[in-house]
Amino acid sequence: MQLFIRAEGNPSIGLGHVMRCYALAEACQLLNIPVSFLCSQQTSDFLKSRRGFNSGIIMLENTLQTDSDKTTNSELNELISVLTYDAVLILDGYQFDHIYQQAIKHAGIKFAYFDDINSFYQSGLKHCANIIINGADSALSLKYELNATHSKLCLGSEYLLLRQEFHNLHPTAISERDSLLINFGGADIHNYSTQLLIELEKQGFTAPVKVVTGAAFQHQETLNRRLQDNLSTSPMQIEHIHDAQQMAILMQNARLAICAAGGTQFELLACATPSILVVVADNQLPASQHAAQQGWCDIIEWQKQVDISALAAKIVADWQNQPEIQLKFNKARQQHRKLTFNGGKNILNALNELAQ
Known part of the structure; x- marks a missing residue:
């Protein structure tokens, strides 16, 4: 089996999609499965800057890089031309819309799609990917069974991807943690980090x-x-730590974390770090709500209105509430014990079956 990953990371869309695929590439390395990223020069430069990155890269000239980019024949033709006969393609990004995926399907390419909220269902569209992957437990209630009837469904925490640095950690006791961690994602387009520090x-x-x-x-x-x-x-x-290469250590030492919702929330859970998750996009909401129900984090919704002052006030109040911090840590530990860290292996097993 030869895997090809099509994903991008940049200031417009952040780094969440490409980092999720990076975790899959790490799993490939451990199992000696050849994998290559298909991406722009910008994403290639980012991947090469990662410590330990050892996957292939094929740069595309005609790339869809943002969520608003529309499917073009130039990208599709270039993509299809580089895929080998035994290729399995993985797509991760909202620019790879229904039209794009149909074109891949019609070209006879076997492919999997990383999804977050089943937006196709909300638009009355059927999935055509061979495999749908959503590693959040909230995926089980997103009705994939209704609009992905011909796809293998890899849903829930047994398909959750975590980078290797977050595997099998022993969370630091809350009494030994002393810092507040602020991380508004790979791009922080609106510079919430600076605004929050000032407030x-x-x-x-x-x-x-x-x-x-x-x-x-x-x-x-x-x-x-x-x-x-x-x-x-x-x-x-x-x-200030820019482009951190060892996030697990920072999260392990945080008494409270303020982070953009998304893939980071699963890393925080792996470190049993009490958190406030800031939701800035609707696709982040289902998984974040599920995490809040588990009791180890709170969520702040900023999809429609941003309130830096209110967030700062909550941080000040939460920091001083030691019993609540301890309770959230205990809840995080309970959920942490349920993590299996087999997501990459389980996804690769499904992809290998597809390749046969």
Whole structure:
């Protein structure tokens, strides 16, 4: 079996799709399964910057890079031309819409699709992928059985992908954690990181803060200027880590994490870190609501209205509420014990069956 992954990561769409596929590529490495990414120059540069990255890369000239890009024959023709006879293609990204997937199907290519909210069902469309993958437990209630009747369904936590650094961790006791972790994703398009730091300063927060920005973050100059000027004398002891390569260590040491919802929430759970998940897109909501029901995190919904001040006030209040922090940690530990870390292996087994 030869796997090809079509995914992108950039300031417009963030890094969530490509990082999920990176976790799958790590699983391929462990099982000696050849895998190559099909992507733009920008995504190629990002992948090569990852410590330990050892997969193939085939750069495409005519790439769909954002959610709003429309299917083009130029990308499809280029994509199809590089696939081998025994190829299994994996798609991860909303730009790979129903028209795109139908074209792949009609070309006779076997393919799997990473999905989050079954938007095809909401649009009255049928899935045509050979395999649908959604590793969130919330996937079990998204009605895939109604519009993916000819697809193998790989749904729920047994298909959850986590990067190797998050496998089989022993969560640090909450009493040994001392920092607030802020991470608004790989891009943080609206620079919420800087805005939140300023608001926390105004509201008198004094604990150590580690703010992590991703490789697609475009506001480093603004953030650094604020750190040198407005926040230079802050009692918060702010540490800025850009393009972190060891997120598990940072999460393990966080007493409370403020993070963009999405794939990061599963990494936080692997570290049993009490969290506030900030939902900025509807596709993040089902999995985040499910996590909140488990009791180890709260969610803040910013799809329609952003309220930095209210978030800062919640952080200040939550930080001071030791019993609540301990309770969330205990709930996280309970859920952490249920993680099996077999998602990559289970997905690859399904892909191998498809390749036969």
